[in-house]
Amino acid sequence: MLTLVIFLPLAAALALLAVPRPGHRAVLAVWIAATAADLALVAAMWARHGTSGTGRIAFETNARWIPSVGAGYHVGVDGLSLPLLALTALLFAACAVYSLRQTYRIRAFAVLFLFLETVCLGLFAALDLLLFFVFFDLSIVGMYAVILLWGHGDRARSALKFFLYTFLGSLILLLGFIGLYLGADPHTFDMAELIRRPPLEGSPGLAGLTLLAIGTGLAIKTPVVPFHTWLPPAHTDAPAAGSAILAGVMLKMGTYGLVRIAMPMLPDAWRRYAWVPLAVGLLSVLYGALVALAQENLKRLVAYTSVNHMGYIVLALGAAGYASGDAAARRLAVTGAVTQMVSHGLVTGSLFLLCGVLYDRGRSYDLGRYGGLARGAPVFAALTAVAAFASLGLPGLSGFIAEFQIFTGAIGGGSTPAAVAAAVSVLGILITAALFLRVLHRAVLGEPGELTGRVTDVRRPELAAVVPLLALSLAIGVAPRPLLDTIEPVSAAVVALVAR
């Protein structure tokens, strides 16, 4: 069933390619149907898995692929991957609906997004390092093509920067994976095996180097300061749907890799160097927020808040590495980190889609040229306000649940560095609140700007794409239990694995 979930979009893409000259509506129908079917399948999977998971792997498939190097087609889901799979399926479906009015090279666009959906789902389901890497690398190629062909502005340059930077990250990651492979006895790429018997236990130096390679590779993808410089241009010049996928799904690959690979496979090294993720997490939180505060370009601003939000996740994972304190608090931090991944996907995905609406009408992201949007486009203004409040962590929305758990977990863990870092990072929330309120003041309220007249309200496809994302964010904010119940067994397992 999981294999079907992963490859259904790819099959739809191949079908689209096989038909000679399909009509515009047919392409869209196939695209939306495929993503909707996939979303339904993931939902069914979650329903069968139940919300009170045991932390064990379900829907497992383990087929031989390259047995001579110990790599297999090994996929499965647990409480960590299920929410991210659901997020992926939902965001891709939202992007398909959002693109209903798109006309430029629609078949290639749909094929590429379906391909990317397979790649992203495959990555979150992979239980083999090599398989994980294959999907990791393919996601870069797919997103490069999206930015290059459907972007705007200085897209060729941004796309190239994105490709080179993240490709470098992926190769560093690959070197780290090979380090794990060579450190395991017998040599294997299988994640379950590597978690059961952590490699490189006897040689802390090599384990540290391997963690450095894996950590750097994933940090570039996440991205954390100082590896974030590819992100703002890539987001600014990507099409709205591309930005939503890039921020909503693909940034999670980095932090997911930290939880899935780095922490359980190199527990010793993670504990020893826990101050590094703590420090870069804190740096990302503050730097991302401060730089976002200074942006005039709305999409760049949202991009920098991504750096800020991903920083909380890395900080929480670093705090979970201080094994001395209270285990329950560390579990809370990891749960918060995973919740933040889901929350950031929903909220930032919808923010980028809303940026796309603005660009579609006014051909500009410049905050100074808009104003008083609430009068002419009330629904748009309301959605933007909800998304902004969700992003700054207002109680009742998903961001609050995530960040609250991260702070509580990190401060309550009983280790001074983690507590101090978390306390300082609360400043980040303050700055984000200030910058989003500033956005609302300038663009949504206030005097009309020169482009305000062009901004008509959201159309039905745009509404249908954004509302479910924000509704889910609200649902998680009001009733987080089903999500948290799914995640908690896994975060308990991860914390136990790191502490061994």
Added chain:
Amino acid sequence: MNENPADLAPELCVLLAAVLGLLAGMFLPRAGQWRVAAVCAAGLAAALAVALVAATRPGLMAFDAFTVDPVTHVTRIAVFGTTLPVVVLAAGRMRGHPRESEFSVLILLAALGTVLLGASSDLLVLVAAYLLASIPAYALAGFGKDGPGTEAALKYYLMGAFLGVLMLAGVTLLYGVGRGTSYAALRDGLGAAPGAAVAVGTVALLAGLLFKAGAVPGHYWVPDVAEGAPPVVAAFVTTVPKIGAFAALFRIGAEVLPPGAFAWAPLVALVAAVTMTLGNLAAFAQDNVRRLLAYSTVGQAGYLLVPVAMAGRAALAEPALLYYVAAYAVTNLGAFAVVVAVGRDDLAGYTGLLRASPALGTSLVVCLLGLVGTPPTAVFVGKLLMFGAALEGHYAWLAALAAANSVASVFYYLRWIVPAFGGPAAPLRPARSALVVAVALAAVSLALGIGSGLVLAT
């Protein structure tokens, strides 16, 4: 001593086809010369089939001069498997050419020399194989009898002759101090020999093989031949002879030098580092796709030298080399086949290729991304094993340098891929046979990547 000619059946098939082709070419009328190409293709196909069957049997030694082991099997399959599409490519382009039959025969002889290069386990046979692989290639480089072709052939020849003489001197020296020319005898004899003599002899021997491999310092001919020779020849000489050269280099490291006799790994690692860096940097500014591919093959030669340096140090070195060299040959030839099909040498000629001919455009994208090392193509698996071999042999700096070079290489491959995506499509009438070859090679490159488990298992 095993003297069963059947052990060399694939080579004999090719030799027979070449001789038959040459004889038939003398008597056939101009319009019927295509039959020579057909004979040559049939010979290669037969050789490939026999080689595949032979690969399932245990290893052995034939005539005390040829080792038939996994290295030889892969060399045979890769050489014959890539020479066959070259003959098909040439058959389309050379139709009606005054020297049509000679072309196919020369290609076959060069391929035969390449296989012997990889299979030989005796330095004298190695020298003979070097000459057999080189001399037809010189003639092929100048086949067009035009200015650039002549210059390329002359450069190729002078370089090859000079480095070949050096190689012969190295063989003489090793024979003198090692009291034998067979690899087994040398391994016993070189241990007690004076270190300086062994070092000088090995370095001189390397010179010839690095020339065939297109690696620094024997790489100067690569861009000129790739640009000046006829495109099919460029595709052949930048792809096929390397397979045998790398197999031979690997054997020198693994089978000739006794452990500790010579600083093999540091020297070859240094050559690899310089080769990959130089090839990739030089490829940056090229606007001619054939020169670009030429420098890319120099860069790839650098990656291929990594497992050669790790010969005898890392268990992954042998699978890494064999898989990478086969994957590289298929992928590089695929890219050249697209160039032959499109018939344009400037980057601008590829604008809108994906719209003008989706099949050809997709093949180009697959082959170039394959050369970058993007999964799931075959070169990715080769590169993965190469990184693994370097780390296993404790050459982490070499792995890191190879990774940095891979990233740099993305830059110039993208310069070629990006125009293919967009822009108005130029009218294009691709040669049919070249189109089929390009698509087939791209498909094989993908299949070898996804199905690598099956291939590596055998």
